[in-house]
Amino acid sequence: MAPASTRSLPSPAIEAHPDPRLQPIVDKIRSSGGKVTRARMAILEGLLAGPHHATVEELEARVRMVAPDVHEATFYRTLGALEELGVVYHLHFQHGPSIWHVAGEDHEHLFCQACGCTIEVASRDLEPLRAAMARRYGFVLDTRHFVHQGLCRACAARPDTNRGS
Numbered sequence: 164m165a166p167a168s169t170r171s172l173p174s175p176a177i178e179a180h181p182d183p184r185l186q187p188i189v190d191k192i193r194s195s196g197g198k199v200t201r202a203r204m205a206i207l208e209g210l211l212a213g214p215h216h217a218t219v220e221e222l223e224a225r226v227r228m229v230a231p232d233v234h235e236a237t238f239y240r241t242l243g244a245l246e247e248l249g250v251v252y253h254l255h256f257q258h259g260p261s262i263w264h265v266a267g268e269d270h271e272h273l274f275c276q277a278c279g280c281t282i283e284v285a286s287r288d289l290e291p292l293r294a295a296m297a298r299r300y301g302f303v304l305d306t307r308h309f310v311h312q313g314l315c316r317a318c319a320a321r322p323d324t325n326r327g328s
């Protein structure tokens with residue numbers, strides 16, 4: 164049987180220069196009574212290290228780079244625990260795999276059905292919609308769980324773009 168870790172990886176830059184966005188997340192975990200474990204930190208660092216819309220496979224690969232000893236079961240359990248703590252969440256782009264995101268970045272996502280671009284918009288811009296749903300229907304609308312689909316400015320301006328009638 165091979166030992167758990169036979170590779171010695173160079174210390175990654177993200178450990179040498181902790182991301183300033185990490186501290187408020189760590190504070191939130193602690194204030195919720197959660198522990199700041201190595202696996203939790205590796206996942207948060209992984210999410211903050213690259214493009215912030217990561218599939219679970221991409222995220223796991225990033226975590227492997229900094230913490231190769233975090234096993235798959237631990238990775239999934241830890242990701243779920245972080246979501247319960249409200250510091251990460253997942254969202255869906257169309258029918259693709261879920262995308263993982265750190266919470267507290269105050270943006271939501273628009274997706275252009277014609278060219279496939281993603282546009283980040285301020286979460287407060289969707290507040291009137293959430294407020295109207297709450298007022299009229301008593302419904303607490305989760306606007307971030309799915310991207311909002313439509314046409315970007317460029318595609319909406321093209322006469323040939325299919326607007327769905």
Ligand SMILES: [Zn+2]
Pocket residue numbers: 215216264270271272283
């Ligand atoms: Zn985003």
Ligand SMILES: [Zn+2]
Pocket residue numbers: 253254255261308
């Ligand atoms: Zn979901």
Ligand SMILES: [Zn+2]
Pocket residue numbers: 275276277278279280314315316317318319
């Ligand atoms: Zn477009």
